[in-house]
Structure formats: structure tokens, C-alpha cells
Amino acid sequence: MTQPIPDQYRVFGNPIKQSRSPDIHHIFASKSQQIINYQKQLVDIDGFANAVADLIDQGGKGANVTAPFKEQALALADELTERASLAGAVNTLTFKEGKILGDNTDGEGLVQDLIINKVLLKQRRILLLGAGGAARGVLLPLLAQGPSAIVIANRTVSKAKDLCQHFNDERLSACSFAETTGQEFDLIINATSASLAGDLPPIPTSIINSKVVCYDMAYGKNETQFLQWAREQGAVDVIDGLGMLVGQAAVSFAIWRGVTPQVQPVIKKLRAALK
Template identity: 50%
Template sequence: MTEKARYAVIGNPIEHSLSPRIHAAFAEQTGESLVYERLLAPLEGFRETLEQFFDDGGAGLNVTVPFKQQAWEMADRHQPRAARAGAVNTLWRENHGILIGDNTDGAGLVRDLRVNNDVTLAGARVLVLGAGGAVRGILEPLLAAAPAQVVIANRTLARAEEVRDLFADTGSLAASTFAALVGPFDVIINGTSASLQGGLPPLPEGLTNPATVCYDMMYSQTETAFNGWARQQGVALRLDGLGMLVEQAAESFVQWRGKRPQTEPVMAMLRPD
């Protein structure tokens, strides 16, 4: 009997991760033989945990907080969409042990917006809140969708300008503080983690109109603080990051197994109406 290919999601903390359920559903759906587990890495022991996993025959890893930057640094080669992101969420080994790093977050976000929710990004004015690794991970695929402009807003202007300059050749990008923002925007994406703790950036009035789409990259079983703010602004279409989570997992699955699973039934399983 052939041993099943072994995959895992690595992070700290990790017990909350939905990834094992998602990939188990993908495997059943596509007829692929694999196991997928959670892998807790010590905060100071990511490299050792990763190397042990692959030395023991592991086939691929998803990487979550706080290790995406370290995963990028450890990769021997980066897929184009991961090269500038400075963060990797998908790893696998190719011939002779070469460690390949990819970032599927942006592709997952864009697919969730365009395919699952019929949001038009081409020609749109898009606001992205935050300038950390999560935002860097989505910018290249987002800009490839040809929005008219993407504005990166951050508490510290210099940080937003740093991200703007890094991706300046890929599309129309601007940097701003929160206070200096002038709306309205067609799409607002929250790339900060504050809303899960009930916090929000200090956002000025006038950023939305009734047709604005608000998207929180964080997922939650209850309304996030950002989507609560969007509701108060009268925004009708408010989305959290569950769809992005499932779609980025599907992108990883394609890299590992060469098959694209259907995501709709998996999202319905994770969040039944």
C-alpha cells in the first residue's frame, strides 16, 4: 500500500486553523491520496521544524503567522508572485531538495472577489488599509487585475510609501496616511489584523458610497469590527476573508497536486447559512 503524501499547515498558534478541513475536502473531491495536519512550530524553532518535516518525507507546507517572512527567507527559489511579497505561505521541495516558495494569498483574494462575489476590479479605485506583510502578499495579483488606482493607507506614511515604491512598476499606486484619505472608493480591503480584536484604523468620513465593496482579509464566525464599520457606513456588500482562505488553499493545492478543486462546496461546509 502506497503511503499517503503528507502536508501540513505550520504556525504558532495553529490549533484554530481550518486548513486541515479544507484540504481534506479538496482531497476527497479530487480523489487525491494525502493527509494534512496542523504543525505547531516553536517561535524560535521554525527552521528546525520545517527542515524536520521535509526530511521526514513531507510533501508540502502551508505557512501562517508569524512565519511567512521566515519562510520567504528560507526558500531557495520564489514563484514570481512571491518574489517581491517578502512573505511565503506555500512551500514544497523539487528535485535535489530545492525549496520552492509561493504566495497564494493575493490570487485567493482576487478570485474570491471576482469569481465568487462578482466584484469588478478593472478600472476600480481601491483602498488597502495597512502596509504589512499581509498587504505585500496581495498587491501584485491585485494590481494585475487592472484597477484604476490602488491607495495604500497606513498610520505611518513612510511605511506606506515603502510598499508603494516596491510595487510601483506593476500599476497605479499611491500612499497615504489614514487622515489624508479622500473617498469615495469602489473597493476597500482591510489588511490590518486589528479588527479581530475590535480595533479599527482612524478612518475619516466619506470613504464609501452605497456601491462600495468592503473586504476584511481576516475571517471570523461573527462580524469583524471593520465590517461593522462598513455596515454603519451603509455598505451593502461586506465580505470577510473566509473565501480568500479557501481560494488561497485551492491555489496551494494546484501547485502541489496539479488539480483545481471546487471551492464553493467547501465554503458552504465551513459557513452554512
Template identity: 45%
Template sequence: MAFHEPAIGNQYAVNRAIPLKRYAVIGNPIEHSRSPFIHELFARQTGLAITYEKIKAPLDRFETTVREFFAQGGQGLNVTVPFKEEAFALANPNLTPRARLAAAVNTLWMDKGNLHGCNTDGVGLLNDLLRLGHSPKDKEILLIGAGGAARGVVFPLLEAGCARLRIINRSPERALTLHRHLVEQLPDLSPRLSCGSLADAGGPWDMVINATSSSLGQAAPDLPGNLYKPVSLAYDMVYGGQATPFMRQAAEQGAQTVADGLGMLVGQAAASFAIWHDATPDMEAVLTALRQQLRAH
């Protein structure tokens, strides 16, 4: 998807007379999130007056925290680990088709007094894979993880025409649960799907995507060798100023290209921004600014 809006700060000015609308990202942990930086740049591009903050919700008080946010005038929430599946349940039955297929939500908003949910993770990932020159079409893909992040991308990867998708997880039961959900929703996908434990990764693969949060804990998943074809991509949904543990592991094991999830983060944020504001921001400009910020720190 191409975007052709003006570069940051060039042609839009925020009207300070307009009351600031409140948005936030909610998760636990949340300190690492760059979403406020991204959405503030999007708002500057498009002349919108907003505030965007981080909210660390207690693990047992996600629903209460969300309801308090909207009761106090909040307009929209991005949802990150570990709450995407809880957000799905909370926004039901007002879910977009993408959210319903994923059974996970990363974008919440109110409409006519009702909470609505969407999942923009898949759009963000696909945009970034294409930017990197690695279309999923006809590729054999290994997906590590079976939580909310994985749920958001499985259908988009399959719809993009991947030849085979295997889901593995530290707890193979969770991988099996996700596999069953996928087949129940779209039985025709069954021949291209499989699942198992981390030790049952199989391979080699054209693409290996880490949808776990292991890199946040400065660890790589416990994976076997022989995962990568000669021309292959290892993609970590986690991002940082330097290569993540998964990226370093993949490079040592033979992945030709390694990438972090910064482009996916910006892409899913742009899709959320469009839902809330009906405006399309310039993703490339924000991605460049964000990468520069991370490297500076």
C-alpha cells in the same frame, strides 16, 4: 475561474493502501485556522491520501520549525501570519514570479532537495472578488496593511486593472517600504499607487480591503470616515462565523456590501493544492461546507 469537479465525496474514494502524505499550515497564532478542514475536503474530492495539521511556530523559530517539518518527511506547508515574509527569504532563490513580486510566500514545498515558494493569496482574493460581483477593473481601491497578506495581493489587484490603489498602514514607514518595492519591480505602476498612514486614507473608495489581522484581536482598524462610495465593497481578509469588527465598522460607515475572507481562504488553498497535487478541487462545494461549519459554532 470556474471549477466543475464532482461534489464532495460523490465519485472519488481514497486508496487507503497509499501512505499518507503530510501537509500543514504554520503560523502564530494558528488555533483559528480552517485550512485542515479545507484540505481534507479537497483530498476527499480528488481521492488523495493526506494528513493536514496546524503547526504553531515560536516567533523566533520559524526557519527551524520549517526545516524540521520537511526533514521529517513533510510534503508542503501553507504559511500564515506573521511568517510570510520570512518564508519568502527562506525559499529564495527558488521562487515563483508571483512570490518574487509579492516578496511574501504562503506556499512552501520541496523539489529535488530544494525549498520552493509561491504566493497564492492574490489568486484567492481575485477569485473571491469576482464571485462577489466586484471586479477590481477600473476601481479605486484602499488597501489597509503592508505586511505579508497585503504584499500577496497588490500586484494581482494592479494587474486586474484597478484605476488607483492606496496602501495605508498603522506604521506609514511600512506602507512606504511596500510602495517603493512595487515601484522598483514595475515602475509603470507608479501613477496608480500611493501610500500613507491610517489617518491619511483619503476617499471615498469603490473598495476597501483590510489586510491586517486586527479582526483576530476583535478590533477594527482606527480609520477616518468618508471611506465608501455609494456602491462599495468592504472586504476583510479575516473570517469568522459572524461579521468581523471591520465588517461591522464598514457597514456603520456606509459600505454597501461587506464580506469576510473565507472565499479568499478557500481560493488560495485551492491554488496551493494544485501546486502540490496537480489537481483542481471544487472550491464552491468546500466554501459552502466551511460556511456551514463556522455558523454551527
């Protein structure tokens, strides 16, 4: 009996060596009896459009996109979902009937991870640290969960204000990091790149207490600087971004394969590998 030919998928990035996406998608596939071949591909800074065209020529079904190509993927897509359009970035491409469809699954990955961790979002006050691409990518799915307010704090307040205008939702407001003093939050999400450099966003210690859930989009072998610091200030519930990584991959997989995979076994496996 001949073996079926696996459907081809890629993750494009530069750098790409660090990507766990092939591991994640192959585990999803084996658990759901899907036959795929998913590889990571280093792409030259000016070679993204060609790499996508080559994959389509080879009969590829889709691709994930990581830095620095998410904006180029947005421009390349023939059709965009609302969340990709508002995020201003695409991390999931689907090739169908001669068209390139662009989506952004980052925000949904975050929301799903928060739900798995039993973090309540409805009627809650959320502080989002940072106003770059990571923050912009998660705002629409967060707003869809019905929070009472999302405060976007950023070093450059005008960037946070621009985000509020872009999403045009009365629950959004902007301030500097220092202006969060005296405010109360149920959830603080670090969407800055500070943790990647081993730094902290300059927020006041007074806004952290035992009831505040602290979430960092970054993850690593050990707890990130932000989560360690939050614990020292009395936070009890601290969560890193590994579940978000697996969650956004699960949404991509469901778009491509029509099957929603289980994320917990994969998170467990990756966590063990990190250690």
C-alpha cells in the same frame, strides 16, 4: 489490495490550534480523489528550519506556513516565485528534486474570492487599508487585475510610501487614513489587524456609500467590526476573509496536486461550522 500511502503535508505555525487548513485540504482531496495526509504542527519559535527538514526527511511533499514563520520560509526557499519575492513572505513550500520552492498564494486567494463575489477590479479605484505584511502580500495579484489606482492608506504614511516604491507601479499612491477624505473608491480592503482586536481603522465615514464594496481580510462567527461599521454607513456589499482563506488554500493545493479544487462547497461548510 494494498492502500496507497498518502502524500504528507503540514501547516506550520505558532499558535496553530486555530488553523482550519487540515479540514480545508482534506475536503479538497476527497472531492478530487487525491490521497493526502495534511496535519497542523505547532513549531517552536526557533525550530522552523528543523521542522521543515524533518518533514522533508519523512518524504513530505509540501507545507503551508502561517505566522510567525512566513519570512523564515522566504529565507529558507531555494527558489521563489515573483509574487513571493515581492510579498517578502512565503506561505506555500513545495519540496521537489531536493529543492525547496517558495510561493505566496494569499493575494491570489483574495483575487479569486473577489471574482467569485462578482467584484469588478479592472479600471476600478481600490483603497487598501494598512501597509504591513497582509497588504504587501496581495498587491501584485491585485495590480495584475488592471485597476486604475490602488491607494495605500496607513497610520505611518512612510510605510505606505515604502510599499509604493517597492512595487514601483504608477497606479500606486500612499496617504494617511485621514487623507482619504474626499476621495472616491469602488472597493475598500481592510488589511489592517484592527478587526482581530475588535477595533476599526480610523477612516472617514464619508468615503463609504452604497456603491462601495467593503472587504475585510479577517473573518469570524459574526461580521467583523469593520464590516458592521461599513453597513451602518450605507455599504451594501460587505465580504469577510473566509473565502480568501479557502482561496489561498486552493491555490496551494493546485500547486502541489495539479488539480484546482472547487472552493464554494468548502466555504459553505466552514461558514456553517463557524455558526
